[in-house]
Amino acid sequence: MLQEEVLHMFPESMRARWRQAAGQAEGLQEIRLRAQAPAMVLLHNREWFVDRAGKLTDRQPVGAESSPQELEEILAHLCQYSLYAFADEIRQGFLTIQGGHRVGLAGQVILEGKNEIRNMKYIRYLNIRIAHEVKGAADSLIAYLYEKGQVLNTLLISPPGCGKTTMLRDIVRQVSNGTVYGRGVNVSVVDERSEIAGSYLGVAQNDVGVRTDVLDGCPKVEGMMLLIRSMAPQVLAVDELGGESDAQALFTVSGCGCRIIATMHGNSLEEIRNKNYMRYVMNNRLFDRYVVLGKYHGRCMVREIYDGEGKQCLN
């Protein structure tokens, strides 16, 4: 299935080349395509070049450079020949494709005014991140997220690439379906970057549970308010908090009696506490659990769990 999804990312003329890499899709993490440079894949945390015949090699192959036209063809294919439909995503530098995979884009940015990105042209760098849904990723954690059958307000903290979103997705799925610690509840997800549910044409590509509603592509603050009004969730999940307005929205959501499960970039609880807007959140005990994730020997794992007062529950 995943093998087909990887192969489907490429137009017919290029599929033969990508067959070998796609054959190892389960371990495939990234496909990097750059104009005038050979294609590379990240497979089981190891980098490989892909030569013209599609063979994976650790030496830089000759004549395996991708041309700008090839990249444009791949992009058009990924966008189903409808670039306008992905304009907002392209502006943000990524797009989510069928299967919930994420394609990072870089090229020449066209600005509107001084700082606002209007468009991107000459897209010459693609980073295809293969989504791996890990069902059960939150198994070791889930017991700490309930108290008397109720879901606790939880913040997942981790540096990029340590499995925050994967963990959040699995927590959402389990909370929605119900666990031995609590019955299933209605969960709403604000999926600003289509990473949690990996929605494609409005349909969640990842399993996010039977009682989960997904608001796809919506900014967090607006999305949280909209879902509270429209879907009456018991739990609201949001990825990558990152500003004062997000923190304020959390208080509003919490004031409505809705539980929150959120993620945030950071290395430790201390680092989070040092952010001004988070200090207020923490002092007011908005969250009951802080879960710090990290990598150990290349594997993503739960490093620490704290309660609302910052006392360790697990180390």
Added chain:
Amino acid sequence: MAGCVGWGEGKIREEKDRVRHLRELIRIIRRIQEEIRYGKRTLPEICLILSEYSDPWYRPHFRKIYEQLDRRNGTGLNAVWLRQMAFCFQGVPLQEEEKDVLIRLPENMGIQEETLQAENIGLSMDMLIRKCRQAEETYQNKSRVIRSVSILTGFLLTIILI
């Protein structure tokens, strides 16, 4: 006499068909523009919509395009679209430049901004609308003439034969 009237009706139907196809072509292009502009739908999605809400003549062809693109066998839009449109316009009483508006649609894709993309697709709309108006007038005028001439010819032939 029946033969002459039948021939005349056939000619009129041909003109009527041309008007019908031109009107439908305009409707299809407008629908594509609206779906792009307001719905930001992708082209395969638009084809699916058109396979349900266009003239029955066009429906199976749009369905086929949608299915082929959705099957994701990697064939490019250009190839799929051209092949299917060639089937679609077989025996349709339209001129080449009129058919080209729809046939060459993929060439006008690839713009990132939806309003501009919609406008780009509708660049030949003025020509189509003008042609449609001409065809309607021709149909109205010709149908009267053809009907009268065919009946008269029928009468004449009948008298001569008698």
